[in-house]
Amino acid sequence: MRLQRHLSVNELLLTAIRSPWKLVTITMSEWDVLVRQARNANLLARIARLVDDLKLTIHPSPRAHLESANAIAERQYAAVQWEADQIARALADTGAPVIFLKGAAYVLAGLPVAQGRVFSDIDILVPKSLLPSVEAALMLHGWAGVEQDAYDNNYYRRWMHELPPMEHIKRGSVLDVHHAILPETSDRHPSSEKLIAASVPTESLGLRVLAPIDMLLHSATHLFDDGEWDHGLRDLVDLDGLLRQFGRDEFFWKELVPRAAELELARSLFYALRYVTRILHTPIPTEVMRAVDLVQGARPPDLLLMLMDALFLRALRPSHRTAQDALTPFARWLLYVRAHWLRMPPHLLIYHLLRKALKRAHVTKKQDDQALA
Amino acid sequence: MIVSELSREELNNRLAGPGLRLRTGAFVTCAQSSIGSVAAGIRQLYADYRLAEESDFCDFYVRLALPRNLRRWWRRQVLFSFDDHAPFAPLPYAHAFPVFEWGLNWCVSQHCHNYLIVHAAVVEKSGYAAIFPAPPGSGKSTLCAALVNQGWRLLSDELALIDLVDSTLTPLPRPVSLKNQSIEVIRRFAPDAVLSRPVADTLKGTVAHMKPPLDAVRREADRARPGWIIFPRYEAGSATKLGALPKSDTFMKLADNCFNYSLLGARGFDALVEVVDSSDCFEFCYSDLDEAILAFDALAKTSQRE
Numbered sequence: 001m002r003l004q005r006h007l008s009v010n011e012l013l014l015t016a017i018r019s020p021w022k023l024v025t026i027t028m029s030e031w032d033v034l035v036r037q038a039r040n041a042n043l044l045a046r047i048a049r050l051v052d053d054l055k056l057t058i059h060p061s062p063r064a065h066l067e068s069a070n071a072i073a074e075r076q077y078a079a080v081q082w083e084a085d086q087i088a089r090a091l092a093d094t095g096a097p098v099i100f101l102k103g104a105a106y107v108l109a110g111l112p113v114a115q116g117r118v119f120s121d122i123d124i125l126v127p128k129s130l131l132p133s134v135e136a137a138l139m140l141h142g143w144a145g146v147e148q149d150a151y152d153n154n155y156y157r158r159w160m161h162e163l164p165p166m167e168h169i170k171r172g173s174v175l176d177v178h179h180a181i182l183p184e185t186s187d188r189h190p191s192s193e194k195l196i197a198a199s200v201p202t203e204s205l206g207l208r209v210l211a212p213i214d215m216l217l218h219s220a221t222h223l224f225d226d227g228e229w230d231h232g233l234r235d236l237v238d239l240d241g242l243l244r245q246f247g248r249d250e251f252f253w254k255e256l257v258p259r260a261a262e263l264e265l266a267r268s269l270f271y272a273l274r275y276v277t278r279i280l281h282t283p284i285p286t287e288v289m290r291a292v293d294l295v296q297g298a299r300p301p302d303l304l305l306m307l308m309d310a311l312f313l314r315a316l317r318p319s320h321r322t323a324q325d326a327l328t329p330f331a332r333w334l335l336y337v338r339a340h341w342l343r344m345p346p347h348l349l350i351y352h353l354l355r356k357a358l359k360r361a362h363v364t365k366k367q368d369d370q371a372l373a
Numbered sequence: 374m375i376v377s378e379l380s381r382e383e384l385n386n387r388l389a390g391p392g393l394r395l396r397t398g399a400f401v402t403c404a405q406s407s408i409g410s411v412a413a414g415i416r417q418l419y420a421d422y423r424l425a426e427e428s429d430f431c432d433f434y435v436r437l438a439l440p441r442n443l444r445r446w447w448r449r450q451v452l453f454s455f456d457d458h459a460p461f462a463p464l465p466y467a468h469a470f471p472v473f474e475w476g477l478n479w480c481v482s483q484h485c486h487n488y489l490i491v492h493a494a495v496v497e498k499s500g501y502a503a504i505f506p507a508p509p510g511s512g513k514s515t516l517c518a519a520l521v522n523q524g525w526r527l528l529s530d531e532l533a534l535i536d537l538v539d540s541t542l543t544p545l546p547r548p549v550s551l552k553n554q555s556i557e558v559i560r561r562f563a564p565d566a567v568l569s570r571p572v573a574d575t576l577k578g579t580v581a582h583m584k585p586p587l588d589a590v591r592r593e594a595d596r597a598r599p600g601w602i603i604f605p606r607y608e609a610g611s612a613t614k615l616g617a618l619p620k621s622d623t624f625m626k627l628a629d630n631c632f633n634y635s636l637l638g639a640r641g642f643d644a645l646v647e648v649v650d651s652s653d654c655f656e657f658c659y660s661d662l663d664e665a666i667l668a669f670d671a672l673a674k675t676s677q678r679e
Contacts, residue, residue, distance in 0.1 A: 028430045036434065036456055061401075061430040064487045071486040075636045321457060 010323040013037040017237060018281055020050035023058060031062040037318040039065070042118050042234045045073035049116035073116045080107045080119055081204070083173050087124065088206045090141035096130040097208055099199045101178065101218060105209040106238070108202040113241030117234075121165070121174035125210075127196060128179035135163060135177065142169050151355060159185045159344060181218050182225070185344035190221070190263040212246040213256055217265045220272035225342050229315045229332050233279075236316055239272050240280040247283070257291040266298035275312055311335055377420035385412050392434070394425035398545040398593045399534070400485075401425040402477060406437040406469070408451065414470035414569055418548045418582055421590045433480040437469055455480060464576075471572055471580045474550060478531050481545065482632045488534040488543065489644045490632040495528035495542055496520045498673045501600025502542045504533050504652070506630040509577065512607030512659070515555040518583050519662045520669060522563035527589035528597060532632075537640050540647040541596040546589040548582035556581045562662050601672065602627060602652045605659065613664040615672070616656045623654035 012034045015022055026034070038044040048066035051058060058066075084104055091098050099105075101123040106114035126134045143166040145153075156164040161180035167173070180192045195218075198211040210218055219242060223235040246252045260269040270292050276282040277289075293299050300308060314331035317323045340349055376384065376395070387393045392403040393415065406412065425431070434456045440463045444450040450463035453476040460479060464472050482490055493506035494517035503525075507513040514530050521527040528542055530549040535542060548569070551559055556571055556579065567584035602623050603615075618626075627645060628634050634641045653672075659665040 027428070029428050032430045035430075040456065040458075059430070061432065064399075065432070065484065068484055068486040071633075071637060071640075075638065078638070 009033055010317065013041060013043065013233070013318045013323070014279060016047050016050070017043070017240075020047070020054055021056070023047075023051060024056050028059065028061070031059065033322050035062050035065050037320045037323055039069070040320040041318040042231050043237060043318075044069035045116035045118060046234075046237065047116075048073075070116065073118055076119050077107060077114065077117075079173075080104050080122065083122055083171070084108055084207055085204065086141075087122065087138075087175065088204075090143075091126075091134060091137050092206065094130055094133045094137050096126045096134050097196055097199065098206070099125040099196060099208045099210060100202075101125055101181075101210065102222065102238075105215060106242075108204060108207050109209045109215075110203070111242070111245055113238050113245065117238070121176055123162075123176045123178060125178045125181070125192065125195065128192065131163070131177070131179055138166060138175070138177070142171075143167065143175055144169055146174070149359075151359075155352070159183055159348065181221060183343045185348060186225075186342060187345075188264040190217075190265055194263065212242075212249075212252060213259045214263070216242050216246060216256070216272075217260055217263060217269060221265050221268040224268045224271040224312075226339055228339075229335055230319055232316045233318055236276060236279060240276050240282045243276060243282050243284065253285050253288050257288060257295060260292070260298075261295045266292060266295040267300070270295075270298040270300075271308070271312065275316060278313070279316055311338075374424045375420070376415065376422050376424065379424075381416065384416055388412050388415070394427070394429065394431060395419060396423040396425050396593070397477070397547050398529075399543050400432040400481065400545070401429055402433045402435060402480070403431040404435055404437075404473070406473070408437055408439075408466075408469045410467070410469045411437050411473050414473065414582070417567065418569055418584045420584070421587050433477070433484070435473075435476055435480065437473055437476070439466070465574075468572055468575050470569065470582070471550075471575050471577075474548060474582060477547065481532055481534075485534070486633050486636060487537065489537060489634065489637060489641050491533040491535065491627060492531070492630045492632060493533040494530045495533045495544075495597070496525040497528055497542075497597040498525050498600075500597055501673075502528060502533075502597035503601040503603055503669070504542070504599065504627075504648075505603055505605050506533070506627055507605055508630075509552075511605055512555070513605050514550055514552070515558060515607065515662070516605050516659070516665060518549045518551060518555070518559045518566070519562055519666060521549070521586055521589065522559075522566055523666045523670075525669070526592060526597075527585050535599075535644050535648055536596075537637070537644050540644055540651065541598055543596055544589070544593050546585045546593050548584060550577075551581050551583055553578045558662065559583060599648045599652045602649065602654045603657050604655070605657045607660065608658055609660055611658050611660045613661060613668050614656075614658040615668055616658075618654045618656050620649050620654055623652075624649045 012030060016034055035044065038047050044066065048070040051066060084100055088098055100108050103117055103119045104122045106117065146165045146167050148164050153164055156162060161183045162176050162178040166175045166177065181190050182188055195210060195214050198214055199208045200211050201208055209215060219239055223232065260266045273284055273289060273292060277284055311331045311334055314328045315335050344352065388405060389407040392405040395402050395404055436454045437451055439445040440450050440452045444463060449466035451466050451469040451472055452459055452463045453461055453472050491506050493504050494513045495502050495504050496517055505513040505517060517530045527546050529545040532545055533542060534545060559566060560568065569582045571579050571581040573579045604626060624645060627649065
């Protein structure tokens with residue numbers, strides 16, 4: 001049997017995540033590329049954890065970068081817990097159930113996927129009826145809307161599923177307050193009442209997270225319908241981690257597909273399962289794969305699926321020059337347009353994109369004028 | 374192989390092509406740039422530095438290039454990028470070499486949290502390091518430049534890298550940044566020192582860089598134990614004054630000058646305690662460099678160290 005010594009460059013990061021024990025055999029030039037890919041994909045600290053967990057001995061040069069990334073991740077892990085606690089305190093008097101989403105939820109639920117993860121903001125879900133009192137309470141405790149023009153503000157409040165981002169005036173931490181997991185203008189409406197009703201408490205008093213299945217479905221729709229592809233692979237690694245963890249429970253697999261159908265998220269689940277298995281080799285029971293195929297509207301028609309494969313398989317590569325091809329930027333752009341298409345009906349979309357394009361041109365001109373002044 | 378062994382053409386080709394793999398202390402930087410002043414600065418100030426092989430690990434991939442907009446041609450600018458990401462806004466084209474130096478400092482201060490990093494100059498004598506933490510304008514670089522021209526070894530003029538396990542200081546010998554009047558002061562104090570052509574009107578005023586002594590570059594792997602923590606202050610016309618500073622005050626002032634003290638949490642605290650505990654701590658006021666050097670040499674002799 002021949003040991004394959006040199007891995008394909010654009011597979012390096014994926015190999016490290018799928019089979020971290022192989023890292024003891026890679027060369028220094030491979031480490032060089034791996035550290036760059038992992039840093040760009042926000043997965044450097046994740047690799048550090050995998051190396052630590054397996055107690056692998058690696059060369060001091062790449063090890064230094066892993067240690068450094070790990071120090072940042074550890075600091076953020078503690079900061080997220082503290083910040084979440086501050087948010088819960090600020091909202092205690094509103095009586096609103098406060099449900100933490102995505103990264104913060106992984107930390108609060110003590111999930112392995114939170115280890116070595118980095119965060120940019122905190123997301124919470126609250127009932128829409130309580131949105132005004134939640135916003136008021138947050139403002140009272142030091143969170144203020146990030147400066148926006150009237151159009152952006154209106155865009156969030158009328159059409160989106162969240163308030164304009166808020167920033168804490170002292171700590172600078174950013175908070176997104178959601179009342180739903182998809183925009184008002186989307187043609188799918190996963191019921192926030194159902195999500196909130198099924199949410200579960202965490203070990204920290206007053207802090208709730210979505211139930212495991214809902215957490216997985218939310219991560220899936222966030223990745224495949226939201227158009228933020230800079231961290232696509234990192235989000236896919238989250239999905240892989242959640243599926244491996246929750247999948248230990250048989251109930252999870254039994255209820256996953258029916259719940260996805262109930263919340264109108266079967267298409268997102270289909271994509272999630274398709275690409276975690278293809279890219280990260282996540283073990284999924286065959287009957288679950290079959291079940292999701294059978295849900296009305298989950299599996300796209302063959303031709304569309306071929307196109308989506310071409311787009312997603314590109315966008316889910318590490319966002320680094322060593323892992324991209326000539327079509328990657330175009331694929332990302334198409335997915336950005338698709339995310340907007342899913343977010344709002346055509347007439348709003350055209351209006352919104354025009355507004356944004358004009359604003360961008362205006363801002364660029366203003367910057368140039370200022371720079372030259 | 375060292376930089377000065379490359380022909381001018383080969384150096385330019387590497388910089389404009391695959392990148393020049395430069396070893397500075399514990400790090401390898403792959404630098405790319407087609408800008409003449411960057412190549413000239415590297416040829417002049419990094420002549421003694423070793424080059425890494427193609428197959429070696431590179432810590433930082435940096436590029437200095439023209440931005441992809443009108444400012445490529447008109448009122449030209451230079452853009453620093455780190456592995457294709459640009460952390461700073463573009464700056465005037467004439468500032469390209471100082472931007473390269475600042476960019477390399479940024480690389481270390483942002484990506485090397487395996488050290489406790491203090492904004493400080495570090496010089497060494499007999500295996501012990503003198504750490505000069507100080508805000509800009511306190512004259513730490515001037516003092517550092519003077520000392521390394523008088524037998525002290527340069528570890529760094531900008532970043533003290535403190536090991537989190539044994540609290541030793543890792544050298545990062547790179548050109549010493551001199552600002553405004555310091556440029557003339559050092560030219561007079563050390564006429565043999567090699568200085569880059571001053572660049573006017575940068576963010577920090579007029580800036581020139583001094584080539585590190587050969588000894589500092591050759592001994593880039595020799596760590597030093599913490600010996601002294603000294604807060605320098607240049608005060609025109611003042612007498613040379615070295616006054617003891619309580620360890621508690623030193624600790625607080627040193628923590629203030631750290632890049633990643635709070636990020637490292639308990640580990641940062643422990644390392645800082647260890648450094649302060651094993652150092653003699655002073656405040657130092659000076660105006661005359663010759664007197665300052667005498668004071669430091671006396672300090673190195675009288676300190677009771679085995």
